Each structure stands twice: as C-alpha cells, then as structure tokens.
Amino acid sequence: MMKTLYLDAFSGISGDMFIGALLDLGVDFDQFKAELAKLNVDGYQLHVERLSKSSIYGTRFDVQLTHEKDHGFIESHHDPHYEHHHQDAVRHLSDIAALIAASTLSEKIKQQSLAVFTEIAKAEAAVHHMPLEAVHFHEVGALDSIVDIVGCFVALDLLKVDEVRASELTDGSGFIHVAHGEMPVPVPAVMQMRIGTNIPIKQRTDIQTELITPTGMGLVKALVRQFGPIPEAQILLKSGYGFGKRDTGAFNALRVLLFDEKKSMQTVSSDQDSVLLIEANLDDEDGESLGFAMDLLLEAGAFDVFFTPIFMKKNRPAIKLSVLCAPAERDRFASMLMKHTSTIGVRYQRMQRVIMKRHFKTVETRFGPIRVKVASHGDLVKQMAEYDDCAKAAREYGTSLETVKQEVDRLLNS
Numbered sequence: 001m002m003k004t005l006y007l008d009a010f011s012g013i014s015g016d017m018f019i020g021a022l023l024d025l026g027v028d029f030d031q032f033k034a035e036l037a038k039l040n041v042d043g044y045q046l047h048v049e050r051l052s053k054s055s056i057y058g059t060r061f062d063v064q065l066t067h068e069k070d071h072g073f074i075e076s077h078h079d080p081h082y083e084h085h086h087q088d089a090v091r092h093l094s095d096i097a098a099l100i101a102a103s104t105l106s107e108k109i110k111q112q113s114l115a116v117f118t119e120i121a122k123a124e125a126a127v128h129h130m131p132l133e134a135v136h137f138h139e140v141g142a143l144d145s146i147v148d149i150v151g152c153f154v155a156l157d158l159l160k161v162d163e164v165r166a167s168e169l170t171d172g173s174g175f176i177h178v179a180h181g182e183m184p185v186p187v188p189a190v191m192q193m194r195i196g197t198n199i200p201i202k203q204r205t206d207i208q209t210e211l212i213t214p215t216g217m218g219l220v221k222a223l224v225r226q227f228g229p230i231p232e233a234q235i236l237l238k239s240g241y242g243f244g245k246r247d248t249g250a251f252n253a254l255r256v257l258l259f260d261e262k263k264s265m266q267t268v269s270s271d272q273d274s275v276l277l278i279e280a281n282l283d284d285e286d287g288e289s290l291g292f293a294m295d296l297l298l299e300a301g302a303f304d305v306f307f308t309p310i311f312m313k314k315n316r317p318a319i320k321l322s323v324l325c326a327p328a329e330r331d332r333f334a335s336m337l338m339k340h341t342s343t344i345g346v347r348y349q350r351m352q353r354v355i356m357k358r359h360f361k362t363v364e365t366r367f368g369p370i371r372v373k374v375a376s377h378g379d380l381v382k383q384m385a386e387y388d389d390c391a392k393a394a395r396e397y398g399t400s401l402e403t404v405k406q407e408v409d410r411l412l413n414s
C-alpha cells in the first residue's frame with residue numbers, strides 16, 4: 001500500500017496546523033510524545049484539543065513553553081536595535097544541528113528536520129543580510145520550532161506516509177507586526193524560500209494577515225514534490241483538520257487527506273478511460289536492476305509493469321520495459337525509468353481503453369472475510385475473489401488457495 005498525504009492549504013500552513021492535522025488523522029498522541037521525547041529536550045508541554053470551527057471538528061495543537069516566549073524568533077546580534085534582547089538565550093543553527101544529532105531520533109528524521117532548519121536559516125540570512133552562522137534562534141522560540149519541525153516528521157513517520165502532495169498554498173495579504181516592525185505578507189522568509197521553486201502561492205486580499213509561516217513553508221519545501229488539485233483516482237482513506245491560531249475572519253485550518261494509491265482496489269464507474277504506455281529498450285541492464293526497477297514502479301502506483309524479450313541493433317538480445325500508468329503521471333514515471341534503469345530516454349503513447357465498471361463487496365466465509373471484485377459491462381457480470389485475501393486466508397487456515405476460492409464461489413452462487 002502506497003500512502004499519499006495531500007495538503008489542502010486553502011488557509012495556508014504553519015508547523016502547529018500541520019501537526020494538529022496529522023493528529024486529527026489519527027496519529028496516536030502518546031506514541032507521538034514518546035517519539036518526540038527522543039529529542040532529549042525539556043522546557044515544553046504539548047497541548048492537544050479537539051474542537052469545532054464552523055461546526056467542523058478538528059484538532060488544535062500547541063507547544064506550551066515553560067518559559068515566556070520571545071516575540072521575534074530570529075534576529076541578528078549585529079542589529080543595534082535588538083542588542084538589549086537576551087543575547088545569552090539563543091541557539092544558532094549549529095546548536096540546533098548538534099541537538100538533533102545528539103538525539104535518539106531515526107537518521108531519516110534527523111536529516112529531514114535539519115534540512116528544514118537549514119532552509120529557514122538560509123532564508124533569514126538572505127533577508128536580513130547576514131552570514132548563515134550569525135542567524136540565531138531565541139532559545140524558547142527555537143524550542144517551539146524544533147518541536148513543530150521534528151514533530152511533523154515524527155507524525156508522518158508514524159502514519160507511514162510515502163509521498164506528500166499539496167494544493168497551491170493560500171496566503172493572506174497586508175502586513176503583520178513582529179518584534180522587528182512591520183512585515184509584508186507573504187512574510188520575507190516565505191518569499192525567500194520560494195525563490196527557485198515552482199511552489200504556487202495564491203493571495204487572498206480579503207484576509208489581512210499571515211497564513212503561511214516560515215516553518216510551514218520550510219516543511220512544504222522539504223516534503224512536497226507535486227502541487228495540484230486533490231487526487232482524483234486514488235482511494236481516500238481519511239481526512240483531518242488542523243486549526244491555526246490566528247483569527248483570519250475565515251475558516252482557518254489545514255486540511256490533510258490520506259490516500260491509498262492501490263489502483264486495483266478502486267471502484268470504477270465509467271466504461272472507458274485512457275492510460276499511458278511508457279517504454280524503454282534496454283540492452284545493457286542486469287537482471288537484478290530490472291527486477292528492482294519493476295518493484296519500485298509497481299510500488300509507486302503503476303497499473304502494470306512488464307518485460308518483453310527483444311533483439312536490438314548489433315544483434316543484442318535486450319529487454320523492452322513497459323509501464324502502464326495514469327496519463328497525469330507521465331513525468332513521475334519517466335523520471336523513475338531514467339533514475340532506476342540505464343535508459344537515457346523513454347517513449348510514450350496515450351491509449352484509450354474500454355473497461356468493465358467495477359466495485360467491491362465482502363463475503364463472510366468460514367476462512368474469514370474475503371473481498372470480491374464485481375465487474376460489469378452491459379449484461380455481463382464477472383465476480384472474482386481477491387487474490388491477496390484468499391492467499392492470506394489459505395495461509396492462516398493451513399488450506400489451499402483453491403479451497404478458499406471454491407468456498408467463495410460456492411457462497412456467491414448459493
């Protein structure tokens with residue numbers, strides 16, 4: 001099962017909205033706290049509340065600090081206006097890197113978290129025109145951000161998310177006030193992080209405040225590779241809402257949608273569609289690499305992947321690799337073919353299909369529940385027991401696959 005998380009950022013994104021939304025999807029709070037404790041820092045308490053806004057239930061997540069929070073979370077100690085601030089209570093990027101490195105979090109979460117901190121610090125360095133090493137985070141503000149950033153990766157890991165996609169991001173407009181003075185929205189660090197990317201940001205002129213925070217943007221930049229509308233052809237498993245703290249005068253939440261990409265288990269209500277056939281001829285690829293590429297392509301959601309033996313120029317026995325996928329997925333699968341095989345190009349064609357409509361039902365058998373695919377076309381109806389369920393039942397009950405299939409057929413025909 002390939003899980004895709006979609007961020008529906010119609011009201012922007014911040015670290016606490018993101019975590020709130022992931023908790024709302026069902027991440028176990030105790031497990032979340034236990035994982036986060038691997039950071040080995042104290043001075044904070046986590047607060048989670050389920051509440052309704054516009055009669056829609058969602059989750060508000062808050063990091064409550066034992067000390068009072070500073071106003072600006074990053075500032076330059078070269079700035080004479082702010083010399084009176086707590087110069088001793090700061091953390092530089094290197095301190096945060098050391099703190100993350102010393103934790104017992106997984107290597108993946110360490111790397112991901114540090115990448116986001118580095119991204120934010122680079123943006124701050126550029127905006128405030130100072131060297132990266134001089135950027136520093138106030139101790140308490142940094143703690144808030146550390147928990148938000150590391151917490152997001154912890155929650156995504158607990159949810160076993162494989163891929164994150166997002167809508168275009170909506171921000172407000174006008175100005176916000178921070179310790180340094182007025183800042184235009186999108187705030188400068190967000191704008192800076194957008195440079196060199198195709199991250200789409202739409203502004204709502206009726207909302208005169210910030211909706212996308214630097215932490216939210218840093219997380220999006222690190223996680224999201226594809227922006228677009230809500231996926232049409234995947235199975236939606238769950239949705240969750242994470243509320244923002246600002247009163248925007250509108251519904252201020254991040255909606256997250258968890259999808260399962262397993263195409264073969266979808267209800268299909270049309271009798272025709274189109275698919276893309278992507279192919280490459282490979283005369284210098286070893287068998288292990290071919291098998292590995294096939295596994296990855298199928299895990300990534302290809303409808304099918306198959307090999308055909310061919311003879312190429314210079315009398316070379318070779319393999320034609322064919323991938324069937326959704327037309328919108330051309331670039332993703334073309335990139336995968338180029339990354340995981342020796343090919344330096346791929347060809348593709350769109351094909352029309354006539355297909356049977358299909359839905360699923362579950363039959364209760366003496367071997368447990370078995371899903372059955374029901375396909376229809378005009379008067380024609382075909383019912384097929386799901387192989388995965390039959391194989392699981394055969395193993396569990398120590399019987400043959402054929403016995404389970406026959407039992408399903410008997411119940412379907414009785």
Ligand SMILES: O=C([S-])c1cc(C(=O)S)c[n+]([C@@H]2O[C@H](COP(=O)(O)O)[C@@H](O)[C@H]2O)c1
Pocket residue numbers: 014015071072073074075124127145176178179180183187188189190210213214215216
């Ligand atoms: O304090 C500084 S320097 C500061 C800079 C910027 C820039 O865009 S530059 C933005 N902010 C605002 O601080 C809060 C906290 O952000 P988080 O990402 O930690 O939630 C937010 O309103 C920023 O826009 C501060």
Ligand code: NI
Pocket residue numbers: 074124127128189
């Ligand atoms: Ni700043």
